Amino acid sequence: MSKRLVFVTGNANKLKEVKEILSQGGHPIEIDSQSLDIPEIQGTTQEVAKDKCRRAAEITGCACITEDTALCYAAFNGLPGPYIKYFMQSVGHEGLNNMLAGFPTKAAWALCTFAYSAGPGSDPIIFEGRTDGSIVPARGPKVFGWDAVFEPEGTGLTYAEMPSEQKHGLSHRGKALEKLRAYLQSLPVESSSA
């Protein structure tokens, strides 16, 4: 029997990516998904991720995983971080660059945090993936969040300009997901069953 758990997300693209990665390897893991509107708290990326996963487990009554993405500016000591979605909505690609006009460094890192809870009352474990790069004027399709303004170190391309295989290979989400996969596949089957 394969391991089952619920990925709480309303994002079909993320679900597809997570399903693909977790079905790889010797112990394929089956994922159910549920779209829930869970309020996120303010705080560090780790606090935000753990709180959301804890609530997801309480609501679903299942083992579950959640995902959070942050974009952290070195000049801002890690902010906007978990609040990047609000800045993206409010100031757009150009604004995300303009916010750094008064600072010498455009360095930034993309941070993905998956959280896993074995079920209601079980403290979530987090799996982080970080990709270093810099904030640049938008290049490539602007369809997916801030992908067009983030250029991972050493690539010369923004996330938006990369073929999806290249992006998955070096992305913050890919790295975090790989850690989650390794952990889940190391669990005895019973302990991650819903």
Next chain:
Amino acid sequence: MSKRLVFVTGNANKLKEVKEILSQGGHPIEIDSQSLDIPEIQGTTQEVAKDKCRRAAEITGCACITEDTALCYAAFNGLPGPYIKYFMQSVGHEGLNNMLAGFPTKAAWALCTFAYSAGPGSDPIIFEGRTDGSIVPARGPKVFGWDAVFEPEGTGLTYAEMPSEQKHGLSHRGKALEKLRAYLQSLPVESSSA
């Protein structure tokens, strides 16, 4: 019998100010205070305030009020807003100015939101006070948050440079508190009792 309710805050200065204002007028309102660490959600200032007050009422079992402060940049369409405390901690007074270097307008508004819940399960009502001004290089004592970089319109002084009476007379908090006071004093005594 005067009306009683709990102000949930860990900030002694805010408590003192609120006690003073609410004890004025024909129907003085007595305030108890309780210091609780209530996680704040992400969202609009109104969502953040209502959620916190709702939880405060659930935890205390009483009628209660909570307070939230935001600093909103016109160039950022209202952000950092409720997240200003994190930006203040991360980039300081100079950074709060530098973030606007790439934008033509330095206009900003300070927003205070008091929320009142009549008790557990009772939908919070909010009272907002807004003061328009601009972000300027720090002037005056730097002891109280971002007061040194916010200059209310038409004053030529930052909050930090003003005598406290002048500040209370025009501040976002003073305006919100005045609305709260008027509301609470208009209630029949029974309905706001704990």
